[in-house]
Amino acid sequence: GDSVTQMEGPVTLSEEAFLTINCTYTATGYPSLFWYVQYPGEGLQLLLKATKADDKGSNKGFEATYRKETTSFHLEKGSVQVSDSAVYFCALIRFDYGGSQGNLIFGKGTKLSVKP
Amino acid sequence: KAGVTQTPRYLIKTRGQQVTLSCSPISGHRSVSWYQQTPGQGLQFLFEYFSETQRNKGNFPGRFSGRQFSNSRSEMNVSTLELGDSALYLCASSLGLNSPLHFGNGTRLTVT
Numbered sequence: 001g002d003s004v005t006q007m008e009g010p011v012t013l014s015e016e017a018f019l020t021i022n023c024t025y026t027a028t029g030y031p032s033l034f035w036y037v038q039y040p041g042e043g044l045q046l047l048l049k050a051t052k053a054d055d056k057g058s059n060k061g062f063e064a065t066y067r068k069e070t071t072s073f074h075l076e077k078g079s080v081q082v083s084d085s086a087v088y089f090c091a092l093i094r095f096d097y098g099g100s101q102g103n104l105i106f107g108k109g110t111k112l113s114v115k116p
Numbered sequence: 117k118a119g120v121t122q123t124p125r126y127l128i129k130t131r132g133q134q135v136t137l138s139c140s141p142i143s144g145h146r147s148v149s150w151y152q153q154t155p156g157q158g159l160q161f162l163f164e165y166f167s168e169t170q171r172n173k174g175n176f177p178g179r180f181s182g183r184q185f186s187n188s189r190s191e192m193n194v195s196t197l198e199l200g201d202s203a204l205y206l207c208a209s210s211l212g213l214n215s216p217l218h219f220g221n222g223t224r225l226t227v228t
Contacts, residue, residue, distance in 0.1 A: 040118045043120070043206055044159075089159065096146030103149065104217070106159035 002027040004090050006107035013080055021075040021110045023064075023090035025054050031092040033066055033073040034104065038087045047075075047088070056057075080114045087111045120220035122207050128226045134195040137223045141188050141209030148190040150182060151215065153204040162205075165190055167210075194225075198207065202227045210211075 007022040025031065032051045036044040048057030053068035062077045073090060090107040129135050141148050150162040161174035163205040165184035182192040188209070194201055204224050208217040
């Protein structure tokens with residue numbers, strides 16, 4: 001079945017460091033890919049998305065490129081801030097298989113801690 | 117505009133009991149989904165409702181059920197609670213089936 005694999009956390013970085021969180025997926029067909037972020041004590045928020053190969057999603061300085069050849073959607077940010085400390089989830093949905101955005105398949109999440 | 121509201125925020129129940137969790141979606145949103153979040157399994161899809169109809173269901177036992185009302189508010193029920201049902205239950209709403217999800221802050225259920 002479809003699945004998402006994220007790098008194990010936690011990830012601890014100093015402020016202004018470069019961030020990469022790896023995400024790879026397994027799915028037949030043409031999934032849409034998402035990154036969600038969960039701040040302490042809160043629900044998830046959509047960070048960015050990409051709906052087809054080679055699309056780049058971006059938001060708040062974060063970027064991710066949909067790479068069909070490597071089945072990857074790695075999250076990157078050039079300079080992290082303390083306020084970026086959160087748990088990040090990679091997710092996919094296969095609209096061509098009757099899925100909807102209410103039925104996302106999530107990775108296990110990667111906890112990021114940014115130290116001042 | 118009010119976000120997705122889940123009640124209660126915290127709940128403690130005893131094994132064998134049943135529980136009902138409530139979710140009020142963002143005004144105008146017709147689709148509501150439920151997810152279970154645990155440290156071991158991560159986020160797992162429970163079910164999705166659209167206009168009072170269950171559209172999708174995840175791989176959970178029949179003890180887990182849900183419904184959606186005409187005002188789009190949704191409830192989920194878990195009967196005969198087990199220790200393994202302890203989790204954060206997240207509700208998400210969206211305008212339609214292919215619109216972005218907006219999550220609530222969740223209900224933390226502890227089964228003792």
